[in-house]
Every structure is written in structure tokens, then in C-alpha cells.
Amino acid sequence: MQRRRTGLTAVALAMGMTATLAGCGSSGGSSEVTLKLVAADYGDSSANSSQKYWDKLVKEYEADHPGVKVEVSVYSWTDVDRKVKEMVAAGDAPDMAQIGAYADYAAKGQLYKVGDLLSIPVEANFVPQLTDASQTQYGMPFASSTRLLFYNKTLFSEAGLTPPQTWSELAADARVLKAKGVKFPYALPLGPEEAQAETMQWLLSGGGGYTDDVGAYAIDSAENIKTFTWLRDELVGKGLTGPVAPAKLNRADAFEAFARGEVGMLSGHPTLMQMATKKGVKFGMVPMPGIDGRTKATMGVADWMMAFKKNGHGKQVGDFLDFVYNDKNVLAFSHEYDLLPVTSSASDTMAGDQDDQDLAPFLDELPSAELYPVGKTSWAKISADIKKQIAKAVSPGGSPTGVLGSLQNEGIMADSAG
Incomplete structure (x- = not known):
């Protein structure tokens, strides 16, 4: 069941959905902007900690955006939601949080709308099954899976x-x-x-x-x-x-x-x-078996990215998230942790790649999947x-x-x- 990991970058870049980022990283002046992201750890050991994924991604981003620094703190799923909650309560909200739910922060007016952050091609590229489940304009799917x-x-x-x-x-x-x-x-x-x-x-x-x-x-x-x-x-x-x-x-x-x-x-x-x-x-x-046969719906899960307004870094956050959601990065994360892509173009790439056929049964379940009522x-x-x-x-x-x-x-x- 081991899959070859090579050859995906060229395919992803050829899709034409990679966000255009030229000239977007500067803060507009000589001062430097530091973005803080709190993220969940999808690894099961230090060897495959999500910190390594983010460190590599951030290094690539910062190389082309000298006016922006990104600091990523990764916590276990046991701690990450609580950590973000404590930071917000203390008046020290991160610029971005990648956790399990966002609706309570949105209801308090603490989050940017997705449309105010992402470029139109990136926002339109999310898998509809995931965005339909959110029922709000404040959460961006980051990782998904079915059962x-x-x-x-x-x-x-x-x-x-x-x-x-x-x-x-x-x-x-x-x-x-x-x-x-x-x-x-x-x-x-x-x-x-x-x-x-x-x-x-x-x-x-x-x-x-x-x-x-x-x-x-x-x-x-x-x-x-x-x-x-x-x-x-x-x-x-x-x-x-x-x-x-x-x-x-x-x-x-x-x-x-x-x-x-x-x-x-x-x-x-x-x-x-x-x-x-x-x-x-x-x-x-x-x-999954049902009472009398195959179930009409399986469970789907999506984890979410959100951006807090407190620090006023909406432009820089949007530029960074456009980069996060390009197909190269979406596929790299999906392959590292055997999860499903959250963008349509990356999903199409995965579905057509023979090296990804072990994930095909999970992709097949996504159209009929139901997610938590995260909205x-x-x-x-x-x-x-x-x-x-x-x-x-x-x-x-x-x-x-x-x-x-x-x-x-x-x-x-x-x-x-x-």
C-alpha cells in the first residue's frame, strides 16, 4: 500500500490553479509584518510532526515575500482548540488558527470573511461538499477525510x-x-x-x-x-x-x-x-454497513482555517493563505498525512493519479458525505x-x-x- 510520492509537483503546477502572488507579500513600507498561525498536529511522532510541513512551506513563502514573516506554533489535537481559546480570551488572538471549529468566533465578530481574504480563484476552488457544510462565510476547509x-x-x-x-x-x-x-x-x-x-x-x-x-x-x-x-x-x-x-x-x-x-x-x-x-x-x-445495506451517507470530516481581525493583517493573511491553498501545498499535505484535498483541482489531480489509488475509495465517498454541523x-x-x-x-x-x-x-x- 506504499505510494510513490514523486512527480506530483509538476502535475500540480500544470493545473493552472496556483494563486498569483507576485508583489503581494510586502507590507507596503519598510516595516516588517509578522503573522502568527496556530495549527494542529496531524503527525503521530516527532518525525512527521506538522511543524515540519509548516516550516518548509513558510520558508518557501518568506523567500518570495521579504516584508512578511510567519511564525507557526503547532499543538496536539488534545490542546490546540483550548490554546486558541485561551489566546483569544487573553486578547492575544493569533492572525490565523487551523483547528476544528470556528462558528463561535465568527458569531462574536472576531473573524475575517473568507471573501475578504482570498483571491477569487482560490475561494472558488474549494470542494463544494465542504463549503456547503460550513454554511457560513468565515471558515476555510483545510483538511478532510471520510470514513x-x-x-x-x-x-x-x-x-x-x-x-x-x-x-x-x-x-x-x-x-x-x-x-x-x-x-x-x-x-x-x-x-x-x-x-x-x-x-x-x-x-x-x-x-x-x-x-x-x-x-x-x-x-x-x-x-x-x-x-x-x-x-x-x-x-x-x-x-x-x-x-x-x-x-x-x-x-x-x-x-x-x-x-x-x-x-x-x-x-x-x-x-x-x-x-x-x-x-x-x-x-x-x-x-460502512447500514441496517439493511449500504448507508445512504457516510461521515465526512473537515478541519478549518480561520483568520482573526484583531491584528489588522488581513491583506498579508490573504496573500499567505492564497499560497497555502495552491495545489502543490494542498497535495503535499494530503500525501504526508493520507488525507483528502480540500480543493477541487487538487482532488481531480489525486483522482487521476495511479499513485493515489489507495485513497480513491475515500474520495468516492465524499459526494455523499455529511459533516459535523460546524456552522x-x-x-x-x-x-x-x-x-x-x-x-x-x-x-x-x-x-x-x-x-x-x-x-x-x-x-x-x-x-x-x-
């Missing part, structure tokens, strides 16, 4: 199994894997790291979701209650999710267990391919609440109706509070 069901080919072959297409088949496969001594027949990470993602994937596979057709919270819908009742009774309750309680299993730990060959099945994003390949685990990927100012709070509470719904004696109902009420109150 597929990963399964261990060796374990499935030894057990005589085929990949499941329905929930009943998934449970049946999990029972066989358990009987064969597989540690985690299906890994269900509902720990605090990323429980909102696993939750959303299951809600979608059950025909529900976090919101209804008009964007209002529908967390306690009949479909969602049915989904978590099934998880509680048919997977967790029957010991098919392994020795670690879902409440204590984080996504990173589940991925590491899969890379050790201890997991039969789990919902995963493209980064898991690299982890499993490095450890020699043979795996397959199929769309809602309440989403950051509700996401945090989901991380804290959702695992209770599948615990022994847990009440899906009660837990989902509580989250729904919190969503309504948060929306009312504005």
Missing part, C-alpha cells in the same frame, strides 16, 4: 468471513471473530478523544444524524435511539467490542490495536492505512458534551433514550443562548 469500515483480511480469511454489508452481518462476523479469540471483534471508540466521530458514523448508518433536514438538532430522533439501543444490546452487551469499555477506548488506541492485528473491524479514516501498512497488517476497506455556534459545546456523555448510552443498563434526550435538550438550550 470506511476497515477489516483485518488475515483474521477474516482464517475465520472464513466476508466483509459485512448490514448490521446483522457485522454482528455475526464479530461473534465468529470473538469465538476465534480476536481481542477486539469490533472496536468501538467512544472515549473522549473523538467520540463525536464514531457516534456520527453510527447515527448516519442508522438513517439518522445530529441534525434534521432544516439544520435543527435531532439527536434524540427515533432512528438515533434505535441505533444506540442496537449498539448497546447487540455489540457491547454481547461482548463483541473487546476488553476495553467503549467509554475508555480512544480512536488513537483503537487504531494502534488494529495496527497490532488485534482488531477485526473498525471505522477508520485514511491515516489508518499508513499505520497498518507499516506494521504489516493486511486490511480491506468497504463502505452552528453551539456545535463546539455539544461536541464536547457528546464526548463526555455518549458512552453512557451503551454501558450496561445505559439508557439511549435518556442520554440522547439530554444531549438534545443541551443542544436546544445552546442554540437558544445564541
